Amino acid sequence: MHQLQPTIESMPEQAKPLGRAIVVTSGKGGVGKTTTTANLGTALAQRGASVALVDADVGLRNLDIVLGLESRVKYHVLDVLEERVSLDEALVADKHSEKLFLLAAAQSREKDEVDTEKMRALIAALRERFEYVLIDCPAGIELGFKNAVAGAEEAIVVCTPEVSAVRDVDRVVGLLGNRFRPQLVINRLRPLLVKKGKMLSVDDVNAILRLPLLGVIADEPEIIVTTNRGEPLALRKDAPTGAAYHAIAARIAGEDVPAPMPVTKETFLDKLGAMFGGKKA
């Protein structure tokens, strides 16, 4: 069993700044909250920060799968909240990144079993030990959302370039209010479709959302592959998507790095299709 050894613990109490608690949310399901949480956490940890990832989706946990840690999870958030185990025992060390830890959600429990105040205290406790606490929020705006947001001070809002996603995200941003200083990650953009006018552009999305843009991630089949295999793309710093996550992590850390934007990559098939003027299969 892995013991928790973050470097921050050795620092004197007064000098230790409180870590940043950021909830990753969207309202709409399936836009990539969990993937974003896993990848940003990985990127931040690869850059040397200590990071705790919290899966707040009680009953529908997925963050562990995306990190490839499902076989290593022994205890979950509710075990800690209900004081059956300590935080140290429940935190799972990541396979790939040294300073990254996961607190998994309970799979066979319900969201209304989470006490909001206790959740807040848990996040506060994590902030004392980690520079970043990223909370993976469930879809929707019900109790699960409210609990995930409790204890967070900042928000990253993930949106795909689709009309229904923009509507739902807008709703969530309205619910968050000004307190969380939400910033936007646009996920699953397909530049070629945008060019053909068959997908919303970054401007279309942000014309409604009006949020500071952290970056844009392109849609790639690789993402599904890595999710299934439990190897976040952020581990590949030199690949385009991995680099994009690292750029976003740098921006979160306050560095003056431009927001990553995907480039149009026309594949051979696209060019062929364009030549014949037909629909892509």
Next chain:
Amino acid sequence: MWILKGVPYERLGTWRVALLRGKGLGLELVFAGRELGEAFEELEARLAERPGFYRGTSAIVNFGNAPPSSDVIVKLQSLLNEAGIELRALTGSAAIETLAGECGLPYEPADVHAAPELDRRRALRPRAEMRLSESAKSLVADFAGARADIAERRRRGEASVPQLELNDQPEPPAAEPSRPAALHLVETPPPTLYHTGTLRGGQALHHPGNIVVVGDVNPGAEIVASGDVLVFGRLAGVAHAGAQGDEAARVFAIDLRATQLRIATFIAADAESTPRVRTVPEAAIVRDGRIVIVPFDQIDQLQERGISSV
């Protein structure tokens, strides 16, 4: 609610038939436009929507300047009888008086019932009949029943906007320009709600009085005001002005692209699927029984309501 000659009344307006109901006056049916067949159908549907609601009331029918043939009157009478409404008299121009005589019905001169407001608006109405596109007509038909229901809910006191408490004093005689007639009529009107910031989807502003938003109103957001709605930004959600029945209420926006517009009991949506290109601020107002959108610099007939409520 409006106060008309001391009697509160409801307006269920369409661009063809207006059904008015007042406690002391009974019903006044106003037939504007010439397609009587469709107007009849609409009236029939409207009466069928709430069977028994009008039973025991009497109605006078206003044909304006266009007297129909006498068998139309017979048809109307039987339609009304079925709903338990007595056709009490005909009203309108002098030509109607002749018709009334032919049908053995009393005639009442029109000006007894028309408010000065109503007359002025009628005078502004162009002679030519409205031509609506097919999709616009279908939207109008869609909304006809809904409008009646909104009005009905208001009648039952279920407005989402708290009711203004207006004095039950009789309206003073036609005001001379120098006289502050407004002060006699109402209590201090509620202040304008002034909201800074973008209204996001799922958020709603409800207020008796005017509402001003400095910012955008996103799709999925809702604004309901008893007075005017002014958006100093983009209006994309649903805006309802004059929610308590004031048809003179207006909706203004720098960029007017509302999902749906409502003024009093009128509802409108853009019938075209491709959004219009907006280059100037615009206002939505009710004219001739429907909501129209007018470029800001062309509103010279901003109806004054005699009450300063900004």
Next chain:
Amino acid sequence: MSSRKIVITSGKGGVGKTTTTANLGAALAKRGKRVILIDADIGLRNLDLVLGLEKRIVFDLVEVAEGRCQLRQALIKDKRFESLAILPAAQTREKDAITEDQFAAIVDRAAEIADYVLIDCPAGIEAGFRNAVAGAAEAIVVTTPEVSAIRDADRVVGKLNDRGKPIRLIVNRLRQEMVRSGDMLSVEDVCEILAVELVGIVPDDEEIIDTTNRGEPIVLDEASRLRPIYDKIVRRLEGEIVPFTNFDQPGFFGRLLDALKAG
């Protein structure tokens, strides 16, 4: 002939519940069935958007539940079809604005005037999910062939089994080339894990994004390859035995690429 009340659910968000509800409803209506679609996602309504009907909304589900209007007045007829109507959700309210009993009562009222009532379920397994399921007599679970989606679908299947409702499965967004390369689970794998009767396999199609944005159900597009797929699902729902399209046959380019890879 009793009408059918089916909830379309998934657990995981974003797998295509709303798109499936809209397209199944459209396909059923094209076959002459009277269909009412109900959006149960209060606060995050999307069914109206996906069908391009958002500007016709005057009343919604919550107002019907509160008795402020009748069901009939809140229903929006989709003019592109003979017999398709939707009951939109409320946008400015939250999921606790309605109880399970209220929702079930509305579904029953809808069932009196329709052959099929399809309920678009919100993501998750919280109160919104419970309300949506309360009204239904059967369920269709939608999943994509990805591990997280299947895990969530499994949780939902468990909950539905608890309530004794017959369940059928639609595997959505299948990318056969990824199945062949082993990067995505096959339909057989999915069915094996979930152990639920399969009623449809829908391949991934990038046109769906655009049609959803424009509010036009893809079954209206005669050239779309998804149209016959939804037709088949509808036929199976009606009790017909219809063989599943074999997506394992690579198309022209698939074969070309395979040949190129083989050298």
